[in-house]
Amino acid sequence: MKKLLTLVICCSLSAPSFGVDWIKDRIYTSFSGGVGANVDLGYHYTDSIKISIGPVIKPILNEEVGIGGGFMAKLHYHYKFESTDITPYITAGVGAVLVYGIHFDEDESKKAGELLNKQNTIKEIRENWKGITGALGKAVKFKTNSTFFSFLVGFGANLPLSERTNVFAGYKLQKFHKLSHGVELGVSFNL
Numbered sequence: 001m002k003k004l005l006t007l008v009i010c011c012s013l014s015a016p017s018f019g020v021d022w023i024k025d026r027i028y029t030s031f032s033g034g035v036g037a038n039v040d041l042g043y044h045y046t047d048s049i050k051i052s053i054g055p056v057i058k059p060i061l062n063e064e065v066g067i068g069g070g071f072m073a074k075l076h077y078h079y080k081f082e083s084t085d086i087t088p089y090i091t092a093g094v095g096a097v098l099v100y101g102i103h104f105d106e107d108e109s110k111k112a113g114e115l116l117n118k119q120n121t122i123k124e125i126r127e128n129w130k131g132i133t134g135a136l137g138k139a140v141k142f143k144t145n146s147t148f149f150s151f152l153v154g155f156g157a158n159l160p161l162s163e164r165t166n167v168f169a170g171y172k173l174q175k176f177h178k179l180s181h182g183v184e185l186g187v188s189f190n191l
Helices: 002-013 106-118 122-127 129-139
Strands: 017-024 027-033 037-044 049-061 065-078 087-104 140-160 165-175 179-190
Touching: 037 065, 049 087, 065 140, 087 165, 106 129, 122 129, 140 179
Parallel strands: 017 179
Antiparallel strands: 017 027, 027 037, 037 049, 049 065, 065 087, 087 140, 140 165, 165 179
């Protein structure tokens, strides 16, 4: 019971993600999503080593509203035990992220709100539309916040369901614009 409670707490505090891999010969594509989305294109360098690159996109909802996007290169290593079908893996990735945000100026927002509150009829709103939209335009600022170094570290295990299908479960720690972590679950298909 304690283990189950610990797992529930870890999952509720983290940023879980779900992934799907499609493997054809030595080239594979991967999609994972949760709070954001990753799409990777990769190559099986050996049976144990995969390399991949792809875009990362995540919404940002803190003191500002925005979106972050970038590219990340990853290295995946699988170790095959001879006596069991379970295959542990580790993943490491590095990349760059650009965060584009919307900032709300409090003083200008109040001015726009006061202008809207003074208008009692549709006719008054139409007559003062330019002033209202001008005030709203000053209240909302679009800006590129910054470029960040991003990284990802993960580990887990693959378990075969059939000759061509595996499920994987693990844990990942990722620094995007902020540090996040979570349980990683997924399915891998060998086409």
